[in-house]
Amino acid sequence: MxxxxxxxxxxxxxxxxxxxxxxxxxxxxxxxxxxxxxxxxxxxxxxxxxxxxxxVGHNHPLVVEKMREQISKLVHSSTLYPNENHVNLAEKIASIAPGALQTSFFTNSGTEANETAVMLAKAYTGEQEIIALRHGYSGRSALAMGLMGQSEWRIGPSQIPGISHAINPYCYRCPLKMTYPECGVACAEDIEDVIKTTTSGRIAGFMVEPIQGVGGFITPPKEYFKIASEIVEHYGGLFICDEVQTGFGRTGQHWFGIEHWGVEPDIMTMAKGIAGGMPMGNTITTLEIASELVGKGMSISTFGGNPVSCAAALGTIEVMETEAxxxxxxxxxxxxxxxxxxxxxxxxxxxxxxxxxxxxxxxxxxxxxxxxxxxxxxxxxxxxxxxxxxxxxxxxxxxxxxxxxxxxxxxxxxxxxxxxxxxxxxxxxxxxx
Ligand SMILES: Cc1ncc(COP(=O)(O)O)c(C=O)c1O
Structure with a gap:
């Protein structure tokens, strides 16, 4: 055409x-x-x-070959049946993820990965309220639009009860009209203020991108996440790190963006670069946190952990390790x-x-x-x-x-x-x- x-x-x-x-x-x-x-x-x-x-670029031969091999064997199985590529990919990601993050739930997009993370944080803490940041982007579901902090991306009345937005560490346009480093990273303290003034005082989690992607690659100062994560922990919440854009080596030096700030998330979400262009989302957490869902309800993902997407992801990570x-x-x-x-x-x-x-x-x-x-x-x-x-x-x-x-x-x-x-x-x- x-x-x-x-x-x-x-x-x-x-x-x-x-x-x-x-x-x-x-x-x-x-x-x-x-x-x-x-x-x-x-x-x-x-x-x-x-x-x-x-x-890893378009049509990398190794990724294409891995996918081709898998397509000729089995294209789809669903999460109801264990599959070699699925478990190998989960093992591989556990080996490069920071800290105790070990166990994965694969889905199809960043939006789904974030939905899964919020569901888990609420189940684990028994609390319902989530703190997000202004200028953040979380995806295109109703919950994700509620989490994000940009009106242009919110279609219709997408306010979701139980989500509050703190100011973001946007040094070039400081929301507090202060200057770094004299400011003492005062923006991070707003998280506490928001928890105290707009929530019940008990939160399920804090959802944040290490570098706000759609928001315009807003890069927080080096002290920000340590202060933020301590506040979140103090109020009983989990630190949910959205690595959809920053994950898999994108920010250099480390595999995941948050590692630049020396903070270990409780839950991390990933998508985009994970499978070199094949649709995939993943929510990784600790065994302790994930175990909380056992007995609380059934969960499947029809396309999650698709063997061809997992083959693409395994190939993509291999190329990253050898060439990038x-x-x-x-x-x-x-x-x-x-x-x-x-x-x-x-x-x-x-x-x-x-x-x-x-x-x-x-x-x-x-x-x-x-x-x-x-x-x-x-x-x-x-x-x-x-x-x-x-x-x-x-x-x-x-x-x-x-x-x-x-x-x-x-x-x-x-x-x-x-x-x-x-x-x-x-x-x-x-x-x-
Ligand atoms: C940081 C972040 N989280 C979540 C999403 C949603 O991912 P998807 O479009 O795969 O649903 C995006 C998409 O741009 C994103 O940048």
Whole structure:
């Protein structure tokens, strides 16, 4: 099918509220490593990786082979029947997850993983209230929309009783109008204030992303999670860490984002990059916490732990270990970050560069003093980078953050190629602002 035929059917048969990137949407056809091609044969360097999900690039031969092998044996079984790939994947993730996190429940998406985590925290603590953060993103179910802290992503009246939102550690736009480090990370103390003033004083858990992804790669200061987790523990809650974007080496140096802050979660959720593009979610916790559900009700997931998705995940982690381990991500990520900082020196449109590893955000502003958000500049940068053959992402409550997050198999040459394109794009767009 050609582009126009695809777009015509998209309009006729898919809900019009599907968010599509670019004023002229871009139907993709195939991929190879760091590159994808559209249906017209135009090649793009992919620095968004299907929303941080093609974690080892497109169609990695090892992942494809593992899937092919499994497809010819057994495509589906459901969680009713134990399966070799399912248990091996759970064992592998336990070996790389921090602390005592050992036992997994696989589902199909980040949303489901978060739902499962909240259900478990409520069962374990016997409490019902959850604290989340403003600017957070948790998924697209009713509960997940209630957990998130961004009105734009909430469809309809999605307030869920029992969820309260604390302010987030957004240093570039501090909600307390303070400056780090003199602030003493006062934002973390808001969690206690919210518990004391808006809940019964007893909570089931605190759901948080180590780096807020859709929120615009907001990266908390190094002290934040220790203070936060102590408060949460004091009020009887579990620390639920949403690693849907930050997991599996994305932030460099460690396998999971929260490890940068030296805090061990009670429950961790993961999805996106876990299976290199195959649908999968997982909720991992300790044996003690998971055991609480025994005898409390039945639970299955029809597609959870699908043997083909598990084969893809096992292959993906193997590639990460051999070609794209967290140290590689840290090295390539620091080249990317310093390149972006050089763009900051050149272009006043760039207000902030932040992130870790291969999860780098650039916040665009009309004026560095007023920090007035520049979402129009993001749209223009999008069109320019596309025309030069680079795909990137966007986000942020104000729609003014570029999200740069290539597959973890990216090397220095890919980074340099992307930086040259970004430089050209900014040179053009800066003139209009
Ligand atoms: C941090 C985070 N949690 C949860 C989700 C929901 O995941 P999914 O879209 O797989 O349901 C997302 C999706 O972007 C996310 O970024």
């Amino acid at each position: 050609n582009k126009n035929e695809i777009l015509a059917k998209q309009e006729e048969y898919l809900w019009p509220n599907h968010l599509l990137y670019y004023t002229d949407p871009l139907p993709l056809d195939h991929g190879d490593g760091l590159y994808v091609w559209d249906v017209d044969g135009t090649k793009y360097l992919d620095f968004f990786a299907g929303i941080l999900t093609n974690s 381990n967290p140290n590689h991500v840290a090295d390539v990520g620091s080249r990317l970050q310093s390149g972006l900082e050089q763009l900051w020196d050149k272009y006043p449109l760039i207000g902030d560069v932040r992130g870790k590893g291969l999860m780098q955000g650039i916040e665009l502003v009309k004026d560095r003093n007023t920090k007035e958000p520049a979402p129009d500049a993001v749209s223009e940068i999008f069109e320019q980078t596309r025309s030069y053959g680079l795909l990137i992402g966007k986000g942020g409550l104000y729609g003014n953050v570029l999200r740069i997050s290539p597959p973890l198999t990216a090397n220095n040459d890919h980074v340099d190629e992307a930086l040259v394109i970004l430089d050209h794009a900014f040179a053009k767009v800066q003139e209009d602002f």
